[in-house]
Amino acid sequence: MRDIITKHFKSVFEAELLEEIIKIGEIKTYPKDTLLMDFGEYMRHMPLIIDGAIKISRIDKNNDELFLYFLKRGQSCAMTLSYFIGHHKSEIKAVSETETSMVLLPVDQIEIWISKYKSWRKFVFENYHERFIELLDTIDTIAFSNTSERLLHYLSNKAKVNKSNTIKITHQEIAFDLNTSRVVISRLLKTLEQEGEIKLERNKIYILSK
DNA sequence: TCATTAACACGGG
DNA sequence: CCCGTGTTAATGA
Numbered sequence: 623m624r625d626i627i628t629k630h631f632k633s634v635f636e637a638e639l640l641e642e643i644i645k646i647g648e649i650k651t652y653p654k655d656t657l658l659m660d661f662g663e664y665m666r667h668m669p670l671i672i673d674g675a676i677k678i679s680r681i682d683k684n685n686d687e688l689f690l691y692f693l694k695r696g697q698s699c700a701m702t703l704s705y706f707i708g709h710h711k712s713e714i715k716a717v718s719e720t721e722t723s724m725v726l727l728p729v730d731q732i733e734i735w736i737s738k739y740k741s742w743r744k745f746v747f748e749n750y751h752e753r754f755i756e757l758l759d760t761i762d763t764i765a766f767s768n769t770s771e772r773l774l775h776y777l778s779n780k781a782k783v784n785k786s787n788t789i790k791i792t793h794q795e796i797a798f799d800l801n802t803s804r805v806v807i808s809r810l811l812k813t814l815e816q817e818g819e820i821k822l823e824r825n826k827i828y829i830l831s832k
Numbered sequence: 833t834c835a836t837t838a839a840c841a842c843g844g845g
Numbered sequence: 846c847c848c849g850t851g852t853t854a855a856t857g858a
Contacts, residue, residue: 769835792850793850805851805853806836809851822850824849
């Protein structure tokens with residue numbers, strides 16, 4: 623516990639805060655595809671990601687999903703970080719994309735530490751900023767790109783967090799994430815394959831380009 | 833033009 | 846046989 627937290631956050635948090643995290647925090651490892659937080663649930667803990675990746679999605683009234691971004695090592699969830707501002711229910715859904723380890727901290731600590739530790743303030747605001755930029759990036763591909771570019775954006779993100787150029791996924795799952803139809807994904811993937819960007823197999827996509 | 837929905841055939845496991 | 850895939854046709858934005 624001490625070793626893991628020191629190793630990952632030594633350069634981020636001051637010594638006193640590290641001690642508090644070691645005392646209060648709880649290290650958890652979840653297998654791939656675990657529902658960590660559902661839309662509308664109350665947030666009780668905030669995660670500091672140690673390893674792995676978490677897929678963050680938005681859900682609309684019809685229960686349709688829309689992929690937003692991945693949380694990676696060293697990052698935290700902007701949704702829970704805003705807990706102290708007053709919105710206590712989650713606006714997003716979080717599912718582990720790979721096996722993911724994290725330090726869980728009670729949400730009440732967020733506010734306490736903000737007034738107590740400079741490094742924590744910096745961490746909270748930087749994380750907020752990063753998530754915001756990532757969100758803009760995703761919005762850009764939705765608003766200004768065609769679906770093909772959006773698909774590539776999605777695939778390269780996916781390849782990055784899985785640390786592999788082979789993605790294990792079905793066309794239907796991609797369609798759910800991008801909130802479009804399977805026909806479109808199949809057609810676009812086929813085109814990308816013909817263009818030499820990817821190679822297709824059943825349940826698998828190989829990314830050839832960078 | 834490009835997306836959606838429905839429908840169908842193919843084939844691997 | 847079931848599921849994922851590739852494709853087409855009709856319709857719409």
